[in-house]
Amino acid sequence: MTSAIALAAPRTRREARAHARRRFRLDIQALRAIAILAVVLNHLWPRAVTGGFIGVDVFFVISGFLITDHLFRELSSRGRIGLREFYARRIRRLLPAALLVLAVTLVGVVVLLPVTRWSVNALQIGASALYTQNWALAISSVDYFAHDAAPSAVQHYWSLSVEEQFYLIWPVLLLGAVMIRRRRRALRNRVVLALSVLGIVSFGLSVWLTALTPAAAYFSTFTRAWEFAVGGLVALLCQNRRIPRLLVFVLVVGGLTTVIACVFTLRGSSAFPGAIAAIPVLATAAVIIGGSGTARLPFWDQLAGLRPVQWLGEVSYSWYLWHWPVIVLLPFLIHAPLEDGHRVLIIAATLVLAWGTRRFVEVPAMRAPALALSAGRAFVASAIAVAVITAACFAIGIAARVTADNAAAAPPAHVTGAGECTGPDALADPATCDVNAPVIDAESTAQDEYFATPPECGEVVDSLTYDDKLTTHRCIFGAAEPTARVWLVGDSHAQQWQGALFSLARERNWELTISFLGGCPVAEVAFTGFRDVWGDVDRDRCRTYSADVIAQIEQETPDLVFTSMAARQQLVDDGSGRDPAEQFTAGLAAAWQRWAAAGSLVVAIADTPLNGQVRPPDCVMLRASDPTACGVPRETALPGDPIVAAATVAGPGVHLMDLSDRMCDETTCFAAVGGMAVFYDADHLSLQYVLRLLPTFSDRLDAAIAAG
Numbered sequence: 001m002t003s004a005i006a007l008a009a010p011r012t013r014r015e016a017r018a019h020a021r022r023r024f025r026l027d028i029q030a031l032r033a034i035a036i037l038a039v040v041l042n043h044l045w046p047r048a049v050t051g052g053f054i055g056v057d058v059f060f061v062i063s064g065f066l067i068t069d070h071l072f073r074e075l076s077s078r079g080r081i082g083l084r085e086f087y088a089r090r091i092r093r094l095l096p097a098a099l100l101v102l103a104v105t106l107v108g109v110v111v112l113l114p115v116t117r118w119s120v121n122a123l124q125i126g127a128s129a130l131y132t133q134n135w136a137l138a139i140s141s142v143d144y145f146a147h148d149a150a151p152s153a154v155q156h157y158w159s160l161s162v163e164e165q166f167y168l169i170w171p172v173l174l175l176g177a178v179m180i181r182r183r184r185r186a187l188r189n190r191v192v193l194a195l196s197v198l199g200i201v202s203f204g205l206s207v208w209l210t211a212l213t214p215a216a217a218y219f220s221t222f223t224r225a226w227e228f229a230v231g232g233l234v235a236l237l238c239q240n241r242r243i244p245r246l247l248v249f250v251l252v253v254g255g256l257t258t259v260i261a262c263v264f265t266l267r268g269s270s271a272f273p274g275a276i277a278a279i280p281v282l283a284t285a286a287v288i289i290g291g292s293g294t295a296r297l298p299f300w301d302q303l304a305g306l307r308p309v310q311w312l313g314e315v316s317y318s319w320y321l322w323h324w325p326v327i328v329l330l331p332f333l334i335h336a337p338l339e340d341g342h343r344v345l346i347i348a349a350t351l352v353l354a355w356g357t358r359r360f361v362e363v364p365a366m367r368a369p370a371l372a373l374s375a376g377r378a379f380v381a382s383a384i385a386v387a388v389i390t391a392a393c394f395a396i397g398i399a400a401r402v403t404a405d406n407a408a409a410a411p412p413a414h415v416t417g418a419g420e421c422t423g424p425d426a427l428a429d430p431a432t433c434d435v436n437a438p439v440i441d442a443e444s445t446a447q448d449e450y451f452a453t454p455p456e457c458g459e460v461v462d463s464l465t466y467d468d469k470l471t472t473h474r475c476i477f478g479a480a481e482p483t484a485r486v487w488l489v490g491d492s493h494a495q496q497w498q499g500a501l502f503s504l505a506r507e508r509n510w511e512l513t514i515s516f517l518g519g520c521p522v523a524e525v526a527f528t529g530f531r532d533v534w535g536d537v538d539r540d541r542c543r544t545y546s547a548d549v550i551a552q553i554e555q556e557t558p559d560l561v562f563t564s565m566a567a568r569q570q571l572v573d574d575g576s577g578r579d580p581a582e583q584f585t586a587g588l589a590a591a592w593q594r595w596a597a598a599g600s601l602v603v604a605i606a607d608t609p610l611n612g613q614v615r616p617p618d619c620v621m622l623r624a625s626d627p628t629a630c631g632v633p634r635e636t637a638l639p640g641d642p643i644v645a646a647a648t649v650a651g652p653g654v655h656l657m658d659l660s661d662r663m664c665d666e667t668t669c670f671a672a673v674g675g676m677a678v679f680y681d682a683d684h685l686s687l688q689y690v691l692r693l694l695p696t697f698s699d700r701l702d703a704a705i706a707a708g
């Protein structure tokens with residue numbers, strides 16, 4: 001053999017069709033149908049189909065099985081793999097439909113979404129075109145601000161990126177076995193050994209990284225490779241084996257039952273894709289093994305062979321491509337949040353799109369003579385299409401950046417010239433003001449960024465730096481000796497108040513120190529996570545930061561300490577069995593008492609009403625003319641707050657500042673008040689709303705200072 005990388009001799013069309021008929025698996029097509037249904041229903045009804053995301057894992061196992069089976073047969077029969085033909089087939093099979101959906105989605109983003117969302121969508125569409133979307137999401141997932149960012153219209157392309165990277169690497173791995181082969185049986189053994197080692201290493205990495213950084217681990221190719229390896233091992237070890245009918249029954253029925261159970265029992269908060277991912281992966285493998293033997297199960301063959309099931313498997317790829325962009329974009333087309341009727345419409349409409357894409361794009365591209373007869377043409381055509389889409393994304397990203405810069409430089413429209421009934425002032429005088437007035441500027445811009453920091457906050461406190469996390473800055477306002485030393489400390493729910501404190505610091509000549517670590521409470525508690533249980537690295541960093549900042553404030557004894565956090569959504573567990581709310585209340589009070597005993601006046605700012613957890617985050621933008629529809633009952637938006645509870649027991653020197661009466665009335669909490677949006681995103685106040693609250697904030701602070 002002169003080279004392991006060679007072109008395979010082409011089959012005739014008749015031979016190819018006969019081979020396809022022999023190798024076609026109705027049961028695998030049915031598994032595709034189950035997987036795509038799970039994913040789509042999870043995206044449409046996430047609270048009901050909580051574990052539908054495992055449909056992606058089913059697809060990974062199927063891909064590992066089919067591609068390994070195809071490549072190994074070629075290796076066994078010809079002693080080589082036609083890499084150019086293999087990659088050209090993948091291009092013809094996958095890229096035309098994927099790039100079509102990306103192009104249409106890019107147009108939809110520009111036409112339907114606000115300009116503030118162009119940049120992130122353009123970035124992710126470009127990454128999707130280059131099949132690096134999973135790494136883009138892995139990087140952004142470690143950024144706390146991305147936690148509440150609106151999802152992009154192509155977020156689902158992460159799994160396609162993982163698959164494409166698998167297609168790129170898998171043949172090269174198999175060729176490594178070819179170069180050292182001596183006998184055909186030895187070749188199989190070497191490939192099995194290579195896949196086994198890869199699978200074990202990847203699985204171990206998945207378990208380890210999921211425990212450390214679960215958000216990033218979810219999207220990593222390295223933590224998913226073992227799922228493909230499982231499918232590949234099934235292809236190498238279980239094809240055409242004599243398997244007892246009873247065992248086939250156990251494998252197929254048990255596997256299907258387990259997959260379906262996972263769809264409805266696993267949750268997004270599960271430590272995925274760690275060890276628990278082995279359940280749906282091995283269940284999928286069991287079903288494939290059951291169909292790989294010589295024994296048949298008539299009932300399963302009949303069920304899998306039903307035309308609707310097979311059709312759904314046929315269009316599963318295109319349905320996967322279309323369903324998510326429609327879910328994201330449709331609310332902006334109809335100017336209303338999605339309801340169940342809209343979700344049913346999405347299913348019907350995207351199935352039609354999937355059928356059309358399969359019929360007029362996927363199949364013709366696979367059979368097009370110009371592409372099928374020349375691998376080079378397929379590569380060139382795909383490169384040109386990808387280049388066009390990425391160039392368009394780059395241009396749109398620049399346009400979004402220019403627009404954002406112009407908005408940031410403009411006068412703050414909400415505050416300048418605002419009337420007496422604007423924003424929270426409307427709740428101060430509801431008898432004469434329209435609390436639910438139409439919202440003029442429903443779209444969040446740079447003027448609404450609660451995390452914007454002025455030049456005066458340039459000095460970093462090195463002692464509270466953790467790896468790349470720069471948590472703390474000192475802000476010096478004015479040249480004279482400061483009248484007071486003030487701290488604002490907590491997570492991003494403390495950070496959302498910094499705009500008010502910057503204004504007060506300029507006015508009153510304060511030295512202001514701000515210190516934040518996203519999702520992390522500053523309290524003497526056994527923190528375990530924000531919303532979901534965190535990985536070890538992030539959890540331990542939070543615990544260290546909390547202890548350090550509590551001690552530093554106690555040592556510095558500033559005149560004032562403001563603190564707040566998303567206390568309702570942070571998880572604590574000290575192992576005592578006590579109610580977590582009681583643990584949190586006691587831990588907050590203990591930290592505040594230390595500061596008060598050292599001589600600081602502590603102002604605990606009650607957490608804000610829930611937003612994205614109780615209403616569609618885009619509700620105000622979609623209902624700007626009638627924001628009444630975005631109101632939520634007060635008891636729903638304002639559940640028990642450990643900050644409020646702790647302030648009642650902390651004792652002297654601790655004061656509660658509760659501004660919820662400027663976001664809610666006696667019965668309802670609003671997403672917009674007096675023509676102003678209350679929130680910047682799903683979880684944080686708009687800077688302009690906070691600035692409008694400044695007079696109330698200042699008055700209540702003065703009352704706390706007077707009370708001592």
